[in-house]
Amino acid sequence: MNKFQDYAHLIRVAAVFLLGAIAFVAVRAAILPKSFGQYGHFRGDALKEIMSRPLGYAGHQECEGCHPDVLEVKVKGVHAHVNCESCHGPLAKHAEDPTVVKPVLPNVATLCVRCHSENVAKPGGFPQVDQKEHAQGQLCNTCHQPHSPGFDAGGKK
Amino acid sequence: MSLNRRQILLLLPAAAVAWEFVLAGTPDEAPNYNATAHWWGMLLDITKCIGCGSCVQACANENDVPDGYFRTWVERYHVDDWHIDNPVVDSPDGGKEGFPQSDWKDGKNFFVPKLCNHCVDSPCTQVCPVGATFHTADGVVLIDYNYCLGCRYCIQACPYGCRFFHPTRHTAEKCTLCYHRITKGLTTACCEVCPTGARQLADLKNPNDPIHAFLKTHSVQVLKPHLATGAKMFYNGLDGSVR
Numbered sequence: 001m002n003k004f005q006d007y008a009h010l011i012r013v014a015a016v017f018l019l020g021a022i023a024f025v026a027v028r029a030a031i032l033p034k035s036f037g038q039y040g041h042f043r044g045d046a047l048k049e050i051m052s053r054p055l056g057y058a059g060h061q062e063c064e065g066c067h068p069d070v071l072e073v074k075v076k077g078v079h080a081h082v083n084c085e086s087c088h089g090p091l092a093k094h095a096e097d098p099t100v101v102k103p104v105l106p107n108v109a110t111l112c113v114r115c116h117s118e119n120v121a122k123p124g125g126f127p128q129v130d131q132k133e134h135a136q137g138q139l140c141n142t143c144h145q146p147h148s149p150g151f152d153a154g155g156k157k
Numbered sequence: 158m159s160l161n162r163r164q165i166l167l168l169l170p171a172a173a174v175a176w177e178f179v180l181a182g183t184p185d186e187a188p189n190y191n192a193t194a195h196w197w198g199m200l201l202d203i204t205k206c207i208g209c210g211s212c213v214q215a216c217a218n219e220n221d222v223p224d225g226y227f228r229t230w231v232e233r234y235h236v237d238d239w240h241i242d243n244p245v246v247d248s249p250d251g252g253k254e255g256f257p258q259s260d261w262k263d264g265k266n267f268f269v270p271k272l273c274n275h276c277v278d279s280p281c282t283q284v285c286p287v288g289a290t291f292h293t294a295d296g297v298v299l300i301d302y303n304y305c306l307g308c309r310y311c312i313q314a315c316p317y318g319c320r321f322f323h324p325t326r327h328t329a330e331k332c333t334l335c336y337h338r339i340t341k342g343l344t345t346a347c348c349e350v351c352p353t354g355a356r357q358l359a360d361l362k363n364p365n366d367p368i369h370a371f372l373k374t375h376s377v378q379v380l381k382p383h384l385a386t387g388a389k390m391f392y393n394g395l396d397g398s399v400r
Contacts, residue, residue, distance in 0.1 A: 039192070039293070039294060040291060040292070040293075040294070041288055041291065042288060042289075042291035042301055042304075043301050043303070043304060046291075046299070046301035046302075046303065046304070047293065047299070047336075049302075049303075050299055050333055050336050050337060051336060051337050051340050052337065053220075053337035054337075055219075055337070055338065055341075055343070056215075056218050056219040056220075056346065057215065057218070057219055057338075057343075057346050057349050057350070059338075059343045059344070059349060060349070079352075081352075081353075081354055082352040083349055083350060083352075085215075085349060085350055086211055086349075086350040086351070086352045089218070090215070090218045090346075114209045114210070114211070114254075114255050115207055115211075115352055117255070117258070118258055119207075119208065119256055119258055119259065120258070120259050120261060120262060120266045121208060121233050121234075121235075121256065121259055121266035121267055121268055122207045122208065122268075123204055123205060123206075123207065123267075126207055126353070
């Protein structure tokens with residue numbers, strides 16, 4: 001009888017620990033997101049959420065599929081490596097359904113100078129102009145064809 | 158059909174394995190993207206950057222970056238011969254609308270585009286107390302916006318200042334390397350619009366990526382190499398004065 005009382009308290013402690021462990025496992029299972037640990041020590045669904053973000057920029061390959069005529073002009077000129085959406089803006093929605101979203105023509109008065117205004121920090125060989133001195137207030141596309149702006153490449157209007 | 162004890166013992170593990178599959182449900186439709194086949198970085202060519210700010214605008218458009226906050230931005234450096242260690246740096250509105258002509262005519266002037274370096278040993282992921290920011294198998298550092306508490310530890314930990322606190326979502330925020338684009342085979346928004354090719358997304362695990370030829374023939378550096386963060390944004394023509 002005495003012997004039984006000796007380890008009765010140990011059983012109680014063990015029971016408390018066991019209950020605690022069960023509670024821990026149960027609570028952990030309940031609150032841990034299902035996809036946790038799917039790809040690493042993070043919630044796997046987070047990747048899916050980030051990947052499911054809609055596109056803003058369609059990518060030039062998408063544009064070139066429907067506008068090969070522009071591409072033909074562009075590849076011959078100095079703007080060959082300037083992608084469509086650099087100037088025309090994000091147009092993934094237009095690429096998805098061209099009938100619904102119509103792109104707006106870029107404003108030449110502010111567009112060209114974004115790259116070509118004079119700045120000492122620009123690399124030396126990059127074509128830069130002082131807009132007032134160079135064009136006397138005329139718009140760039142009065143003389144230059146934006147898709148192939150160099151005169152020697154037949155870009156002059 | 159009658160089974161003896163031996164047959165039942167043999168069938169039980171098979172049944173257990175089958176039951177596992179039943180519990181797991183049908184696996185997700187396998188996407189074409191295999192993360193372990195890629196290792197993303199970027200090449201930033203300072204000798205080509207013209208400071209037009211197209212990348213900053215494109216990033217804001219693509220990722221809904223709030224005004225006044227930046228996942229990528231452009232800095233203009235002015236270094237004169239006598240103050241190599243103390244460059245004058247400006248970045249009006251992150252360079253989003255380009256840069257006005259500088260008053261500095263002497264010395265050295267150049268632009269430095271910056272963004273998250275997607276470090277291999279990133280200080281920001283190490284300090285997160287809840288594991289809300291993590292590395293993907295293809296070398297991109299991302300944030301689980303539903304897990305983030307908004308404690309801002311990571312923002313302080315980033316030695317490059319690439320993280321910010323989202324003003325309305327109240328979580329940490331940073332460049333995702335356009336993870337929604339690169340996993341679909343597209344390039345990032347900033348690289349898509351860069352008119353001079355100063356930014357080029359690079360897949361270091363792709364043997365045909367032009368990055369390999371470039372790295373072999375150019376002197377390329379990462380930012381703050383002494384911190385050994387394993388940064389994967391490679392700068393060509395990086396001046397020693399750049400912080």
